[in-house]
Amino acid sequence: MTERTPERTPERTPERSEPRLLVPALLFIALVVAAVASLGTPLITSVATTFHVSLDSAQWALTVALLSGAVATPVLGRLGAGPHRRATILATLAIVVVGSALTVLPLPFAGLLVGRAAQGVGLGLTALMMGVARDHLPEERGTATIALISVVSIIGAGVGYPLTALLAEIGGVRAAYGFGLFVTAVAFLTAWRSIPAAPEGRSAHVTVAGALVLAGGLFLVLFLAGQRSLWSRHLAVAVILAVVAVLLLCVWTASELRSKAPLVDVRAVRHPAVAGANIAMFVGGSGMYLLLTLITRYAQTPHSAGYGFGLTTFVAGLVLVPFSVLGFVAGRLTPRVRTLIDAPVLLAGSAAIVGGGFVLFAAARSNLAELLVAMGVLGFGVGSFSAAMPGVILAVTPKSETSSAMSFNYVVRSVGYSLGSATGGLVLAAGTDTGRLFPNDHAYTTAALFGIAAMAVTALVAAALTRRRPREINPTAAVALAHECLRVGVEPCACRTDPP
Incomplete structure (x- = not known):
């Protein structure tokens, strides 16, 4: 009986106080993190020439963001199911802002990759935006908002692609990444003002060992999917890594089934x-x-x-x-x-x-x-x-x-x-x-x-x-x-x- 009242209260409060602000904020944040994570797509050639690396190496400016996003998403999803969802969203956006700053500073290529990895962590926020919409909006409006969040998380690449490509042609790769820094900072301020606290009575526990095992398995899967040259030139190594990935995911699944507080x-x-x-x-x-x-x-x-x-x-x-x-x-x-x-x-x-x-x-x-x-x-x-x-x-x-x-x-x-x-x-x-x-x-x-x-x-x-x-x-x-x-x-x- 003690958990039923907190479940109902937050659903009505936003409807009276700030529905006009909450929905645009959720859509904007989902759009920004998707667009910023995809910034590597139109900039691969510019990155290669600016940092004097090969195109294969420059490709990691995109790949590392997708990898970090896939690894961070389940962890953020579990944290978002608990009482500290607002803090999780703000902390994640802060990481994205810092990563965006690293992509603009005159650092070597390794610094760019670190910044892009930090930007990719923001991909895990899409599901948290859906959780906020479901908790704090009326059912019909919440359903429509969740659908739009899902859509903008995909079309974000199409929104950011032409603009960043134009900025790269005019002012170079740093100018394009500067656009990412600006919009992520705005997204952080938007979340600070608009994202409400999670309903009371919830708990979330992240098992570090389980999260690391899942991260390792997902990293290997996505790495192998993106490394075509590894399969053609070092087939034995690729097969061994694939087996390791399967074993890690099997171990993680078995541990999740036994856990009282599973990550997923x-x-x-x-x-x-x-x-x-x-x-x-x-x-x-x-x-x-x-x-x-x-x-x-x-x-x-x-x-x-x-x-x-x-x-x-x-x-x-x-x-x-x-x-x-x-x-x-x-x-x-x-x-x-x-x-x-x-x-x-x-x-x-x-x-x-x-x-x-x-x-x-x-x-x-x-x-x-x-x-x-x-x-x-x-x-x-x-x-x-x-x-x-x-x-x-x-x-x-x-x-x-x-x-x-x-x-x-x-x-x-x-x-x-x-x-x-x-x-x-x-x-x-x-x-x-x-x-x-x-x-x-x-x-x-x-x-x-x-x-x-x-x-x-x-x-x-x-x-x-x-x-x-x-x-x-x-x-x-x-x-x-x-x-x-x-x-x-x-x-x-x-x-x-x-x-x-």
Whole structure:
């Protein structure tokens, strides 16, 4: 009985005091951390020339941010489920601001990598923004806000890409990273003024050993996914590291199942709805990132290759504008459609839309307008998919576990994105003739076929979730069961939503 009153009070307070400030703040912070973490994408060439390193080394300016984000996300998700969520958000943004400052200071390349790693930690804040929205907004508005947070966390790359590329062309790489410092400082001040404290009566405990084991496993998985040369030149080493990664993740899973305070509620992850949603996120994420990579790379390929448009970094960044705009439109529309169509159906439909983008790219890419159309279709599909995904997971997740559950989903997404990037690189490398710098045109078609297959699998997984929904995703029954558990003094179980 003592935990029921704190759960209700914070949900009504923000509605009266500052709803206009809270929602824009949550969206802005999610957008900033996503955009800043992706700053390495358009700046790889500039980093290589500024710091006099190879392109492979400069690639780490992006990779290290994604790695640190994937490692930090589950830890921040667990901390965000406890009473110190506001402090966790502010401390994380402070780390991002310090990291942004390191990227601007005249430090050697190692200093830049440290700063980029600190910036990547901010990726773990997306799930915490969702937890704040679910706790402090009315249900309908909170659902719509969570969907938009999910969308802006993806389109953030498209927002930051053209601007940072332009700044890099005008003032160099330091100017581009200076933009990151400015927006992260604004995000910190926004969070300081707008983020409320977490509801009372919650607790969160992070087992350091478990967090380190998970961090090691995720690091190896993402590292191996991004190091194509390691697989081609040192296959034995790559295989050994892959085995070590699997063992670490297995050890972590076993320890989480025995722990009374797990970093991630693995039992809840085994729920058919949650497991299916994460599978769809993994496979679908790999396909989505694959098409994004293919289109941007194709647009920048010089005419001398026999195809491509030879766009500069800035103009190539503008190709992402349809992706961002239509992604945001889809994110706004999806919560309304969600009142008529179940979230798993939306996932399946969104996967089909992304698959349509692959078909367009495979069949028609002879002029820039066709690439823009394919990018727009991709953006709409990704926006709809991202907005529908939280609905599947949160329908069977208690409010107190929102940050943790969505953090795990975002880790799965990161691994899927890395797999998509690696798959695209491997297929294009296989289609590059000896002595040539650029792959053959048909290699892009082959890669698109892989993407079509991935989105077909995603649609099938989502369709399977639809068939299970009537019994296992029942929010009304979940609330009734939770109240009954509280009445008899038993902790509500996130793994079951149908009444006994």
